[in-house]
Amino acid sequence: MFFADPSRVTPGVRTFRRSSWDQTGRNQDYLILKPGQTVTLLDEAGPGRINHMYWTTINGSRYQYRQLALRAWWDGESTPSVEAPLGDLFAVPHSTPVPAQSLAAVINPGDSRVVSWGHNLYLPMPFATSARIELTYDTIPGMPDDPMAFWYHIDMEHYDAPLAPDTARFHAQWRRENPTIPKAGVDLNAPGWNGANLGGADNYVALHAEGRGQMVGLHLQVDNLGGGWYGEGDDMVFVDGKPGEQWPPTYHGTGSEEIFGGGAGPNFPYHGPYTGFHMVENPDYAGKSAMYRWYLTDPIRFEREITWTIEHGHDNNFANDYTSVAYWYQIEPHAPFPDLPDIEGRLPRFPPAVREADAARARALRRMNESQSRQPPPPFEVFLNTFLKLGAGCRALFAGQTDEALAAFDWIERQLDTGE
Amino acid sequence: MYNQLARINPNARTKRWSSWDRSGRNQDYLILQPGSSVVLLDEEGAGQINHFYWTTINASRFIFRQFIIRAWWDGEETPSVEVPIGDLFCVPHCMPQPVRSLMAVVNPGHCEVNTWGLNLYLPMPFSRHARIELEYEPLPGLSEASVNFWYHLDLEMHSDNVHTDAVRADAVRADAVRADAARGDTPADFGRFHAQWRRERFTTAKAGTTQINVTDYHGVNLDGLDNYVALEAQGRGHMVGLHLQVDNLGGGWYGEGDDMVFIDGRPGEQWPPACHGTGSEEIFGGGACPTDAYHGPYTGFHLVESRDFAGKSAMYRWYLSDPIRFNQSLIWSIEHGHDNNFENDYTSVAYWYQAEPHAQFPPLPAAADRMPHLSAAMLAAERQRAEVEALFVVLQREQAGGDIVGKMWAHFNPGSRALLQGDIDRALTHFAEARAIHADYARDTHRAGK
Numbered sequence A: 001m002f003f004a005d006p007s008r009v010t011p012g013v014r015t016f017r018r019s020s021w022d023q024t025g026r027n028q029d030y031l032i033l034k035p036g037q038t039v040t041l042l043d044e045a046g047p048g049r050i051n052h053m054y055w056t057t058i059n060g061s062r063y064q065y066r067q068l069a070l071r072a073w074w075d076g077e078s079t080p081s082v083e084a085p086l087g088d089l090f091a092v093p094h095s096t097p098v099p100a101q102s103l104a105a106v107i108n109p110g111d112s113r114v115v116s117w118g119h120n121l122y123l124p125m126p127f128a129t130s131a132r133i134e135l136t137y138d139t140i141p142g143m144p145d146d147p148m149a150f151w152y153h154i155d156m157e158h159y160d161a162p163l164a165p166d167t168a169r170f171h172a173q174w175r176r177e178n179p180t181i182p183k184a185g186v187d188l189n190a191p192g193w194n195g196a197n198l199g200g201a202d203n204y205v206a207l208h209a210e211g212r213g214q215m216v217g218l219h220l221q222v223d224n225l226g227g228g229w230y231g232e233g234d235d236m237v238f239v240d241g242k243p244g245e246q247w248p249p250t251y252h253g254t255g256s257e258e259i260f261g262g263g264a265g266p267n268f269p270y271h272g273p274y275t276g277f278h279m280v281e282n283p284d285y286a287g288k289s290a291m292y293r294w295y296l297t298d299p300i301r302f303e304r305e306i307t308w309t310i311e312h313g314h315d316n317n318f319a320n321d322y323t324s325v326a327y328w329y330q331i332e333p334h335a336p337f338p339d340l341p342d343i344e345g346r347l348p349r350f351p352p353a354v355r356e357a358d359a360a361r362a363r364a365l366r367r368m369n370e371s372q373s374r375q376p377p378p379p380f381e382v383f384l385n386t387f388l389k390l391g392a393g394c395r396a397l398f399a400g401q402t403d404e405a406l407a408a409f410d411w412i413e414r415q416l417d418t419g420e
Numbered sequence B: 001m002y003n004q005l006a007r008i009n010p011n012a013r014t015k016r017w018s019s020w021d022r023s024g025r026n027q028d029y030l031i032l033q034p035g036s037s038v039v040l041l042d043e044e045g046a047g048q049i050n051h052f053y054w055t056t057i058n059a060s061r062f063i064f065r066q067f068i069i070r071a072w073w074d075g076e077e078t079p080s081v082e083v084p085i086g087d088l089f090c091v092p093h094c095m096p097q098p099v100r101s102l103m104a105v106v107n108p109g110h111c112e113v114n115t116w117g118l119n120l121y122l123p124m125p126f127s128r129h130a131r132i133e134l135e136y137e138p139l140p141g142l143s144e145a146s147v148n149f150w151y152h153l154d155l156e157m158h159s160d161n162v163h164t165d166a167v168r169a170d171a172v173r174a175d176a177v178r179a180d181a182a183r184g185d186t187p188a189d190f191g192r193f194h195a196q197w198r199r200e201r202f203t204t205a206k207a208g209t210t211q212i213n214v215t216d217y218h219g220v221n222l223d224g225l226d227n228y229v230a231l232e233a234q235g236r237g238h239m240v241g242l243h244l245q246v247d248n249l250g251g252g253w254y255g256e257g258d259d260m261v262f263i264d265g266r267p268g269e270q271w272p273p274a275c276h277g278t279g280s281e282e283i284f285g286g287g288a289c290p291t292d293a294y295h296g297p298y299t300g301f302h303l304v305e306s307r308d309f310a311g312k313s314a315m316y317r318w319y320l321s322d323p324i325r326f327n328q329s330l331i332w333s334i335e336h337g338h339d340n341n342f343e344n345d346y347t348s349v350a351y352w353y354q355a356e357p358h359a360q361f362p363p364l365p366a367a368a369d370r371m372p373h374l375s376a377a378m379l380a381a382e383r384q385r386a387e388v389e390a391l392f393v394v395l396q397r398e399q400a401g402g403d404i405v406g407k408m409w410a411h412f413n414p415g416s417r418a419l420l421q422g423d424i425d426r427a428l429t430h431f432a433e434a435r436a437i438h439a440d441y442a443r444d445t446h447r448a449g450k
Helices: A352-373 A380-398 A402-418 B171-183 B376-398 B403-420 B424-449
Strands: A013-019 A031-033 A038-045 A048-056 A068-074 A082-085 A105-109 A117-121 A125-127 A130-137 A148-159 A169-177 A204-210 A213-224 A235-239 A275-280 A287-294 A300-302 A305-310 A321-330 B012-018 B030-032 B037-044 B047-055 B067-073 B081-084 B104-108 B116-120 B124-126 B129-136 B147-158 B192-200 B228-234 B237-248 B259-263 B299-304 B311-318 B324-326 B329-334 B345-354
Touching: A013 A038, A013 B259, A038 A048, A038 A148, A068 A125, A068 A169, A105 B299, A125 A130, A125 A169, A130 A148, A169 A204, A204 A213, A204 A321, A213 A305, A235 A300, A300 A305, A352 A380, A352 A402, A380 A402, B012 B037, B037 B147, B047 B129, B067 B124, B067 B192, B124 B129, B124 B192, B129 B147, B192 B228, B228 B237, B228 B345, B237 B329, B259 B324, B324 B329, B376 B403, B376 B424, B403 B424
Parallel strands: A082 A169, B081 B192
Antiparallel strands: A013 A148, A013 B324, A031 A148, A038 A130, A048 A117, A048 A125, A048 A148, A068 A082, A068 A130, A105 A117, A169 A321, A204 A305, A213 A287, A213 A300, A213 A321, A235 A305, A275 A287, B012 B147, B030 B147, B037 B129, B047 B116, B047 B124, B047 B147, B067 B081, B067 B129, B104 B116, B192 B345, B228 B329, B237 B311, B237 B324, B237 B345, B259 B329, B299 B311
């Protein structure tokens, strides 16, 4: 990934970038994404490699991190090698950004008065003949029209010489089981000790891949509906064999926190180069948690296939909302991906009031944009005050304070009504 | 990822240059005198510096830009590194901040003393010779005391003079490597480390700009000619890092400036540039307009003095997964405000590797022109500090380790720390106390002398 030896200078390699810069030389350095729209972020001839991707938004939809879906095709393949909601791909759990300072994904803060985070991915993505990346902004039925400004950089290099023949392609796959189905007869939603799992057949599956390659990362999100410590589930990774055929798996773990390098039952967040429990909503484990693991020193290598699974609670005794992104490299072709669910199937579990408040945000933003296109536009002070109020409302919305958020969005509409 | 850790190189041997006390005692520091230069390392042969550490204790803040590090590789005439020491180690505006990045690390020391552990992990290879010097340029009236300086330079020497893993199947390159080895050179694909400091003390707003020092959207920049330039390099190589410091004299959000990187072409000739960005925060991986400091492996906004963006900010970016590669030339530039409409103090260090020879560096300004902007009140307080320090140094020499030294230190030290925290009143109170203690001592000594 990063240089083994940064002092080596390689001839025949040129750096370049695709970004949302304003090609008129002005400062509208963003795309405007419209719901329902698909935009091409990159369409490039090879050989080359993507080395870094960055994006940000300001005060966008509460659901944006799952409404935006990124797909990447290498070398003209017919099905994408990357298909995941954009936020999840960049380690944003449950459509709720949290800081992450890791080697492969970095989430940095922005202006504390608005909702804006810097999202970075540093995993290399080589391609021999072409690379194509598309971003789709899916509409949530019943929600107001909600265009969103989107800033991005994709940093790349182009090679004079062809890729080495054993260069694998980057893949990322999103999966969700909502809720997981408890094994028949278990003691439901409580830390279990006595159930016997000697096959792994009921585990949550984060990845099934076929071919030759190596898994390099996992971003796992759990919405713990049952409450209590859900993390007794062991990881069971079947390499070149399948659950039901291979036992024990080549790789059998001892609990969820172990996968992510933590001590027993982490009840506050941490994040570092290889591992993170970057979201822990409640110290009693209820609600939303998220973790990541980069297998960079210890890639999970497979010759024919891999099935990465984890118990949802010991012996699969928890009925919870599990979501994951698996990151791996493999020689093409890849096995078919499961269908990416439609937008309702992707959205995190939020109370109904969140959707109402997010609709109010979209209406307030639309009102602000309308007022800006009037001649003359409202005084700058009005714009600034409404912008900061929008930021405050969005921050309240992301913090789950829907009443405060609604009050802020209502204030904007009233302000711009009286401002006419 | 760390595969090379398991690779044993029989031709490499580790060694260190440091300020250890050759007498076996514990004065493990150099005593740097203003106006002098010292040689930190002078090594014949082929090898590579892998780590550089240094610290001081309660020295003036100005030393971070008074001390200049220069490094020459293989007997070259002009140094490949010429940077004030603080800036080189990611200390912005002479104000150390915690940094936990892959290439530069700034660690704390004693919580009641102004002392920081400065670390740089960028490899610096050489094939025949390496020389590193430190110059201490005095700043009369503000900072001219002698300074105790602790350092380590960790390096390895290569007896075979060939980085063995450079020899690959690629026949053309293997030939080049062999040819280089036959000449006794480190293979050509090992660039030399370079670092260059630049400053534009007041960036000039683009001619005709009416929107000076405000967030602007309408100006048109379609050539990048008026941008701040952090690096202009010629040859073959790649840029691996940038440390950018902005003193936002105008106030307001200064960061709408895009980065424009011209590779193998020049502004005015190449358009668009090979890399065109969308804003300053994007370069450093942040969300829109960071108001709170952060720092991580690749990116940091490690100093944000004010949440309203006024005053001093600093950022770093290590291009480690994505080096900016060039075959003939590189110009790394950034707008100072959208369409260059901010008049601010921009300072930067660019870090890169390239095959020698390097293009000529801009002349390094004199110490006074390198210093950060400070208010008149702060400068006056710093002069007070310098006077108290001069008294303290003499006292320390006369009464080494005595009670009186401790008493004076108990005010000189917190006063110095208060200055760095911007608390001028508290600093002046401590300096007055320190002077009073010294005056008592001087009176007593005078009496005793009679």
